Amino acid sequence: MSPEKDPAQRVAIGISFGNSYSSIAFTTGEGKAEVIANEDGDRQIPSILSYVEGEELHGGQAKAQLVRNATNTVAYFRDFLGKEFKSIDPSPCHQSAHPVQHDSTVAFNIRDTPEEKENAVTVADITTRHLKRLRISASDYLGKHVNSAVITVPTNFSDAQKDALNKAAKAAGIEVLQFISEPVAAVLAYDARPDAKQADKIVVVADLGGTRSDVAVIASRGGIYTVLATIHDYEVSGFQLDQVLMDHFSKEFMKKHKTGGDPRENDRSLAKLKLECEAVKKALSIGSSANFSVESLAGGLDFTATINRSRYELLASKHFAAFARLVTHAVEKAQLDPLDISEVILAGGNSHTPKTASAVQNAFPESTKVLAPSTSTTAINPNELSVRGAAIQASLIQEFELEDIEQSTHPMVTVTPHLSHAVGVLCISGDESTGVFHAIVDAETPLPVRRTALIATPREGGDVLIKLCEGARHIKVTKPEPKAKQAKDDSDDDSDDESDDEEELREKTWKVGKVLSEAALRGLKKGAKVEVQINIGADLNVNCIFREVGGKGGVRGLLSGPKSQQNGSA
């Protein structure tokens, strides 16, 4: 058995391979994910390779070459992998080596040897070189030979792309244990924190990256994730924020130096401008003002300027709004309401910008938690979310055989029936004479599922009726006022309940009134609580147990699935 195949010999890391930046992480003995810095001390390693007289530069060093050595510098190549030339968008590579057609794939004409001869290097080869450098950095850091990894990919990465990436990784000496999608990795990174509570929730992961934005709506049910909807946008991106700053400073420059000309019209000036604007953007995420300073920007003229955050936010407001729209659009696509969303996780470097977070927060009700550095002090660095998730997944599966992993990720296992409606009990409250629906199992919960609930009883004890019913998941467009009020009422009632949105739904579903069963518990003590355990099988059989906490006996009941039942009652 070769060392790569032997799970005992495996040293696995998580790799996040992005268009603009890549990062690598590993899981410590205590199960904490830690992001690895490369030789330059970067935890965000630019996915850029540059060649100077046959010497390969990588990461930050290669990025610096974009100014002087643009044609020999390959950047933003991730999305080209495994695609045909006719289906790629080469615009991000405008200021670096341009992609060219090579057989059916994409290549770059670069002088990567000391002979200074132009070679067509395919994007797969570039990826291999990039991954090899990442692997070496990780190996150096860990002092162990890294030979396998979990790699994150966007949700819309096709099988061909995964295949190409797998091959490239293999050539770089990395055995890919699993590809996991970026948004799910981000959710995992948050859920793997030791203080994280397991809760049924719907999470939106919004990734505002350099060249593209991806939004995914994910249902998290007892730690199992289901992607409900995704949206990808190649227009709304961090580049656009850079562009805003570039335009701004170019205008300032031209105003100051009439003779200098437009720095955007000269390649080298443009590259300088772009690099500095990215730095300014990052500085503005931390401080309230930032300095822009470039030597010999254009026409041999140095240029220095200052910009404050509000100015920047004003200039880029339309892009922030577009991003917020994109997020809400994804929620609509999942046929959900913003009230359904418990958390919004902001990922990607541009999530550091406070305005991004506030724009998203404004699009959602207050009950929704936006996890970004500016809104939550406990937020994880948005750049590191997916790589942390990958590292955690790598530590979970590294001792499994590859075949085992394959079998576990097989559709036979992953395709699961999901509850179309929430299941809960009816309680009474002061103003509702008929009862209030309380969800025990949420909609979109993968089956089989087991849940328990503790329910209060009337103060005086005695006999109680437990009605099990279904809450319909039809989101009707209702007036916003009653909706908000409803949500507020609920949060007042039980502040520890995570799923405020479910109470909002309960009003509607309760009126639909799909009662599943009734059960009675007699002779309860004063102030006793009732424990309800619901087991729903993959065949939609419901097995429920009702008993008094601390009491003896209880009531058991079995509901058979719809197929064996006559459909007349529905």
Add this chain to the structure above:
Amino acid sequence: MASVQVSLPLPVLPEGWAGEKDFKAIGHLSHATDRNIEPVGPHFLAHARRKRHKRTFSEDDRIQAQSNVKKVEDDDAGEISEPEDPLMLQREAKDWKNQDHYAVLGITKYRWRATEDQIKKAHRKKVLKHHPDKKAAAGQAQDDQFFKCIQKATEVLSDPVRRRQYDSVDEAADVEPPTKKETQKGNFYKLWGRVFEAEGRFSKTQPVPKLGNEKSTKEDVEHFYNFWYNFDSWRTFEYLDEDVPDDNENRDQKRHVERKNQNARRKKKTEDTARLRKLVDDALALDERIKQFRQAENAQKNKRRLEKEAEQKRLAEEAAKQKELEAKAKAEQEAADKANREVAKKAKEAAKNAAKKNKRVVRGAVKDANYFHSGGDAPASQIDAALNDVDHIILKIDNEELAALTAKLSGKKNGGEITQVFKDEVQRLVEAGKLKEGEAKSLA
């Protein structure tokens, strides 16, 4: 997953509600939608485990719990102490040199393979069992001899240098080489493999190549024997040294003992090297593979030689055949040439005769034409000139032309006609440039 807490109270049971065992099934769940769950995270792994092994939640909980418990037990039971031999328990600590340290610690199944950690753990376990204070508390006699043995064993085994010295003479770890008879029963690889494995513990270079089996390649086998013939051993025999007396007793005595020890060690080392050499020789002699390789080599050589001979024979035969063919062809060629030559000779002679005859005819014709003299007998000069000219013409023309000329002249008796023919001929020859103007004047 923490259970859901519902603080709203449940409704009171209405009057007259009744159900079988207090439960009434009314509706059923609506149809479920199939979705892909993301294969990520610890909870998914649990889900996959349940689904693949078709377990329910409670079953899975139980099995997982069981397997976790087992793991802990295994770790604990990793160093099973072997039962002590009652004889061993009565050992005197003084006699530590002759005790089996591994047996004392209860790790005879590991011996030289035991790790430091295993030795430590084994020691701890033995100490817990045989501590003199415990024995005293149990009311047994004050007997700490075996405890001292344990301490001594740990002392030796936990020091790498002293452990090597002990391992060098640990005969219990040796495997006796099988006899020839045993080997010939057919389990050469099993029997000798154990021997070499045991001997391999003395090698400075690790890992030691394995004996392999009947399918091993020639390179492997050669490498194996080369390794054993160049064996680099760390085996020392210091452990068997005689005790050196204290240096304050007698210096000479001490030096004498030291020298004796030195010599004894050297002798034992030499003996050991010779023993190992003989062992490898024996194994090599019994190794079927060596014979097979030799046979294969011989067969290969023979095959090559036979092939070569056959090739040579074939070549010689071919050459002889070729030669024969060539000779035959040559003879045929010669015969044909001879025949051709004879035919040509005859033709030539015939042509010569014909030319002679033609010349005669031509000359005769001149005579018939009265030597081109018109009227009366020709004077001698005319005759001479005419004959000379005709000879000249004959000399100039070849046989065919001569034949043509003869044909023209034949049947012509008239002197004028003949003269005309000759004139024409001269004319033709002059035109052809064979005859100069002015020659053959007699015909002009």
